Amino acid sequence: MDFDVIIIGGSYAGLSAALTLGRSTRNVLVIDASEPCNKQTPHSHNFLTHDGDRPADISAAAKAEVLKYPTVKFVEGKAISAKQTEQGFSVDLENSEHFTSRKLLLATGLKDTLPDIKGLAACWAISAIHCPYCHGFEVKNEKVALLMNGEHAFEMSKNIQLLNKDLTILTNGKSELTDVQTEKLRSKSITIVEDEVVEFEHRDGYLENVVFKNGKKLALKAIYVKPEITQHLNFDKQLGFELTDLKIIKVNEQQQTTAKGVYAAGDCTTLFRSLSIITASGTMAAVMINKELISEDF
Ligand SMILES: Cc1cc2nc3c(=O)[nH]c(=O)nc-3n(C[C@H](O)[C@H](O)[C@H](O)COP(=O)(O)OP(=O)(O)OC[C@H]3O[C@@H](n4cnc5c(N)ncnc54)[C@H](O)[C@@H]3O)c2cc1C
Structure with missing residues (x-):
């Protein structure tokens, strides 16, 4: 097994989860296609200590903080398929790279169509x-x-x-x-x-x-x-978890999807799209993934 956790999506939700998992000494891979939904926004607001900052500056600072933790790896690229295996999960990238993990976290955001x-x-x-x-x-x-x-x-x-x-x-x-x-x-x-x-x-x-x-x-x-929202990829079909009627990933309060071992956080799970709420959901997912790994190993 390559990693404890693979996080698909390395923006605010994914990085927030990676910070918590990195601080718990988990081996984490973050895969990110660098297409956050707010990339065209000149200034981001209503996020404490960053009110009025450029979104790219906030995510660059977040990435630098997370990568200080040596067990967190970051690859740029697009995950095109994710499968459940007997031991955990396997993920394929567009560039033919392939990785495996025990748990999977989707932090892939939403696609807005105007x-x-x-x-x-x-x-x-x-x-x-x-x-x-x-x-x-x-x-x-x-x-x-x-x-x-x-x-x-x-x-x-x-x-x-x-x-x-x-x-x-x-x-x-x-x-x-x-x-x-x-x-x-x-x-x-x-x-x-x-x-x-x-x-x-x-x-x-x-x-x-x-x-x-x-x-x-x-x-x-x-x-x-009000843009139309859709998920970026059909991970629900690939991994067998449910979406809600509003087309977001169905999660419980611990950010668990309806597929075992698959968690989701950030915009892909909520219509309350705001950095404070999204980063909190990343933290929650990470804590719950870590708890599940601890209970499997203890
Ligand atoms: C136009 C706009 C302006 C906003 N302004 C504000 C604001 O001022 N203040 C505020 O608090 N909130 C704001 N928001 C909301 C905030 O930007 C979102 O809540 C936040 O970006 C969601 O973070 P996320 O990590 O869930 O998803 P995103 O930031 O959208 O990131 C998802 C990441 O996952 C990657 N990804 C997706 N699929 C794959 C794949 N298959 N493989 C690899 N990577 C993948 C994407 O490339 C992207 O980098 C705004 C939103 C929009 C749309």
């Missing part, structure tokens, strides 16, 4: 944002909109109107809000626009105008978006 509208991808993570706790304060009191419809638009607008009184909901087609919701939103001076959106005009990712199919434009500082 609505296919011109200019939106360039604005993503800069002025097209997903979370008021991460980026809302920076655009407070500015003119902002939600590119959302129905129940989600209603719930999100409650949150955003705390920071932005000039708020518009772009349903991008027929509104799916109920009459009661529409009346409530209007009573809060929240505008609902059903016109089809064809473009987000921007300068270097900083939003300037939303352009509608009818030719009208709306000047905006930021747009809140």
Whole structure:
């Protein structure tokens, strides 16, 4: 067996787990494809001692801390398959490398797919944002909109109107809000626009105008978006664990999946996508993996 634990995904959740396992003198391999979901974000917020830092600086500092522990190894690359074996797990990389371990931790994050509208991808993570706790304060009191419809638009607008009184909901087609919701939103001076959106005009990712199919434009500082989320790879099929209805990996409070010996942490297991929550889940997974190894060996 090459390692006690293989961690697939070496961003915030994976590194947090590697720190705990490294400090427990476990032989750990971290495999990382270097594609964290926040890589386009200029500044990360709401993470104590790092508020306003560049995400790449936070992860570089984290990696340097973790690699001080001599039993932790880090390889850059993409894991393309993971299998349960009689002794544990075997993992294949795209570059044909192959490793085995007793336990497996998935910290692979989530893939975000944006609505296919011109200019939106360039604005993503800069002025097209997903979370008021991460980026809302920076655009407070500015003119902002939600590119959302129905129940989600209603719930999100409650949150955003705390920071932005000039708020518009772009349903991008027929509104799916109920009459009661529409009346409530209007009573809060929240505008609902059903016109089809064809473009987000921007300068270097900083939003300037939303352009509608009818030719009208709306000047905006930021747009809140809800991307579609999916898992990066079909590890659920390969390893036989369950996803929830929300397409995240089903884990218990100890970050155990429904497959024996397979743990998961970070964004791939939760929609509460925030560095503090994600790093905590990595720590929890590591403690529980270590506990399982101790009880097998003691
Ligand atoms: C645009 C945006 C902005 C954000 N801003 C903030 C913020 O300001 N403050 C905050 O607290 N939170 C913020 N978040 C949330 C935060 O970034 C995430 O919660 C956090 O990055 C999740 O960490 P993770 O380790 O679970 O996944 P990720 O950081 O997404 O990393 C997953 C890693 O796994 C790797 N990987 C995936 N599959 C494989 C594979 N098969 N083989 C090898 N490696 C693989 C990826 O390449 C990647 O490096 C933001 C999120 C987004 C999307």
